Amino acid sequence: MAEEKKLFKVTIDNITIDVEPGTSILTAARMIGGDVAPPAMCYYSKLKGSGGKCRTCLVEVAAGSTADPRPMPKLVASCRTNVMDGMVVKNITSERVVDARNGVVEFLLINHPLDCPVCDQAGECHLQDLSYDHGKEGTRYEFQRRTFKKHDLGPYIQLHMTRCILCYRCVFTADQLTNKRVHGVLDRGDHAEIATYIEKSLDNDFIGNVIDVCPVGALTDKTFRFKNRVWFLKPVNAHCECTKCKGNVTLWYRGEEVFRVTARKDQWGEVEDWICNECRFEKKKTSDWIIEGPAHISRQSVISQGHYEKLVMPKETMPEVMGGRQPRLLMDIHDVSGVNRPDVDLSQLPGPAHSTDFPKQS
């Protein structure tokens, strides 16, 4: 008979759940889901050693455990604190937590450029979501925001250091996925930055995943840069035979064209399977992939506007009202109109259409 595992009972925001020993408070809260789950900007369940730095996931422990019901004096980082049996945690029900979290969000934003209108991450940015939830409408910061010397990270990855919140996820990714990490955090304090120190491009295989783990627009895909807004794209799940990775990806379409390839993400915005650089940067044709279907996008996301996961065909009523007869085409307007010229493909023009693009017909 298999030995029965003892489960720990933990109460988060008055909801009780049984979890296995060794579970972090954050993971337990995510199991409950909804508003109970604290936001996490630096923690990444698939990266060992991540978490504890951004302080957005701070929670109050009102009772440590059944054995020792004393409350913890300080707020704790829920991503790096394991549950105990009988622990009582307060997240959004604690005023202290809400106050501290608002403070942390303010700190994260004072030096952030807030250049969302020109940022490729906008629409899928965790800092954007976080500031909608916890930020103030105005800033109390009256000083110049921090800037950095620009570093070139090569042909694939674009670094915008001003947007970085120093979550260290990309450092852990490079450590744990690639064969050699060539970038890291230089300097310290408010002038700490992500860089390679000597100008070096990031091109180790699997390094592209830093784009997916970056919670803000600090690391973006150069092959996708300024090509489109993510909310105009349709995410479609697809896979391919890849010798290096599992080949499970999301293709981002606009019309027929694949604008970018990313790894698939779960409901917490975390990558499900890491993908290799070749899948991410090179395979940008539909023929490279086997399409599975539209990817699921949360209704809260702006990307869900105009994205339909299921196609419901409207009922055809014409034959019904016409007693079963199909409608007949009386005249094709293009046959007689000179306005629309099907022989000129507008999408192939380099710029806006001009009269010279329409040679006079004899």
Place this chain on the structure above:
Amino acid sequence: MGRKLLLEKAHVEGIRTYEVYRREGGYRSVEKALKTMSPDQVTEEVKKSGLRGRGGAGFPAGMKWSFLAKPEGVPRYLVCNADESEPGTFKDRYLMEFLPHLLIEGLIVASYALGSERTYIYIRGEYAWIVDILEHAIAEANANGFLGKNILGTGFNCQIYVQRGAGAYICGEETALIESLEGKRGNPRIKPPFPAVKGLWDCPTVVNNVETLAAVVPIIDMGGEEYAKIGVGKSTGTKLISACGNINKPGVYEIDMTISVEEFIYSDEYCGGIANGKRLKACIPGGSSVPILPANLLLKTAKGEQRMMNYESLSDGGFATGSMMGSGGFIVLDEDQCVVRNTLTLARFYRHESCGQCSPCREGTGWMEKILKNIETGKGKMSDIDLLWDIQRKIEGNTICPLGDAAAWPVAAAIRHFRDEFEWHVNNPVESQHRNFGLAHYADPLPVPVTA
């Protein structure tokens, strides 16, 4: 004259060399501990002595030692924290420079108690010349059989290594120190796990301050119970105070924690009074990160009692009216000093030294410095003072390591006690650029609460 245990022999000529140190009774504690006591007995003596960590937090050293995990087959480490970088604190420098063998002796005994066969001294990078002194002392100890293999024929092996830091204040935080010692970036670790379980190279580790480890020598020499008789209450033994600022005799003093703050500042044996006949305005009694106190609260507690130089009395009244013993960096400010400027200096220090790992400290320290700079240069607004208060409140307690607290406390205390000086700066932007606020009412006697 207070009793001296650590610095008693500091001025004996040639005490830096092994011969003189040994002649003056050095290394007796090693002989006593290794030959007549078990490691647990040594720990027990330190527990009995009530010795509290001298690095700043004041945690009982014996307790810390007894928390050390002792799994089979895993090495344990003792690390001596000599990364003394707090503005105002320079006691360890003095101790290591003049009495290197005292530290080595303490380290050998502590290593024996903890079972550490490789012991490290992590020393502040700027103390470059002290590294040579220590390494010379270690070589002498090796040559005389107090270090190395089979020390004094007891079968105990121990070697001490000196590692220089690279100039970061944050590496004085014990987990950042361990990271740095491992050759990594000096970012504090997230606790738990504590170093007593998973420290250096994931092995159980104890990190102690230089003065704490040096104090082990008199504890073993005289016995823990005898040691505990010195001092008062839970403040046992002697403490090194590095006094600086506007005093007649800056320097390192050893006190037995039974004298009052007033006596310490004004007696000729210690600081010798305020320099140039000025009056006392304020004092930071325990190194830059502890709350600053105005003269009236420094000399008397809120209850109207004499404030003494020990852990309990200095922290009497909590942060509302008290401060902390901290690391013993005693900074005195006279009536010509500007508290706003002083606070700005400290805020700049903490901004510069923040490791940048967690957001409140990284962003908040810089923000506070900028606001303080505005106020100091006459560009401040009245709302800035409340904003400063709000920022420090949101940093304190929300960071990974105590550097966030250390950055928040001086600002909080300055606003708490010297708010009118900040307001004066805001209201008199021109005047504040060429004149100081002066002593004002900061030395006035406090209203003593009437007790029924």
